[in-house]
Amino acid sequence: MSMQTNWTKDWLDSVAAGSNTMSQRRLSSVEKHGGGINAVKAAARKKGVHLLLVEDDKGNQLVAASNKPFKVLC
DSSP, X not given: OOHHHHHHHHHHHHHXXXXXXXXXXXXXXXXXXXXXXXXXXXXXXHHTOEEXXXXXXXXXXXEEEESSOOXXXX
């Protein structure tokens, strides 16, 4: 298993197991360490983890992961 796959597996496993009920990573980290957004999306689907792409106040794109679906309020 590659380092990129381990990075993704470790992150999403912690969310799926409930030890990280909601967790976020910079999109640049997902691209660099996680095998890219498409690989992380595929892994999240298999684990039943929901993903959300948001931007913080400094313009950083973040990928949030949760066991529960995200809901956009407005």
